[in-house]
Amino acid sequence: MADSHDNHLQGRVSVITGASSGIGAATARITDVTRLDDVEGLMDFAASEYGPIDHLVNNAGLMLFSKWSDRAVDDWDKMIDTNLRGYLHAISAVLSGMIARRSGHILNLSSVAGIRVGEASGVYSATKFFIRGITDSLRQEVGITHGIQVSMISPGVIDTGWADKISNIEGKQIAQDLNEGAIHPDRVADAVVYTLNQPANVTVNDIVIHPTRQDW
Template sequence: MENIRDKVVIITGASSGIGEATGKLLAQHGAKVVLAARREDRLAEIVNDIKEHGGEAVAVKADVVSIEAMQQLAQFALQAYGRVDVWVNNAGVMPSSRLNELRVSEWEQMIDVNIKGVLYGIAAVLPIMREQQSGHIINLSSTSGYQVSATSAVYAATKFAVRAITEGLRLEESASSSIRATLISPGLTNTELFSTITSPEVQTFASHLSGKGILPASIARAIAFAINEPDDTLVSELMIRPTAL
């Protein structure tokens, strides 16, 4: 993991789950991690834990649905460390439901966080990386970005969109500015995503899956693998899912 050492890595949605696990793992391998999320108290705990184990980390309270917040996050890292090597668009929500439940506000929330949040992150860091002529943007999709199931139409749509955005970014930037774009697609993972579900039907289904997912550390290792590859090698897409499902 020598190629991770000293890289400046920004991670959104870093207060729990995959974001937390990724921040801790990358810091363990010598990265300078900038952890962003809305829960400031939780971020402070994670930063303290990283520092106690000899790593380097800072926390920034930020909401991915705000382009201004994402721009400020990028500028904070740039001023603190002089560059941004990796941006991980990890923040996401999954209040899945059937379309006929008409949970329109939840549809809008998924579009705002899962699609606009990714685009705002790209918009914030892309000018910096183009100026550097280097960088790596990692977007979190899902196995739902490949296959739609009943109750997942809108969530799956947002994750299909992340796939399209990531591929477009790769095609536009890899040759001209050496910016790498990687798509990470987790299957069932034990995170807080299920806590955003309000549909009684989906809550019942989700309860039967409790504890059957893989640990966030498995996704963190996939992200670390993609970052660690040399600059002339692009891991463009990885899917990680439970063996038994």
């Protein structure tokens, strides 16, 4: 039986995107992920200062609510840039090194919105379904073949202040109503640490964490 005090994070180098607020700030104490050169620069800096990157936590995300009839194309584009391109850029920047070392851990933060589509969240949910798809593909290719751990955490409603950032009036009200009963980001940070703190031969594929009273 494994010792409950085993620490597989000691001496490891972790890069967490989206650490300026919310879940990222609770996990780490960062770079425009929509720009590939920015992300590559971040990874190069981290590797030169601290050594090869052992963990990538893809956490940068943007959640904007609107109805399809609002045709909020600017909001759609912002979510696509951050939630899709941001994740792909970070994965691209660390993958070659991990494959060469045949070790590493990529953890993608998704959402329960990647399991079920909620009201006024069509494009946001689509970006989270995308993350579920790339995570499973990575696991099958670089996990099984190269021994790289690939994981995903899907949080429910977390109190990160996201509801207050929505400009669409109707979407903002839906978000604020949904945010009632949200749980603290520290609870997700605990799940992140648990997922990363596993021996190389163990991968936590998917954790879903949400408020007890959230009905989906």
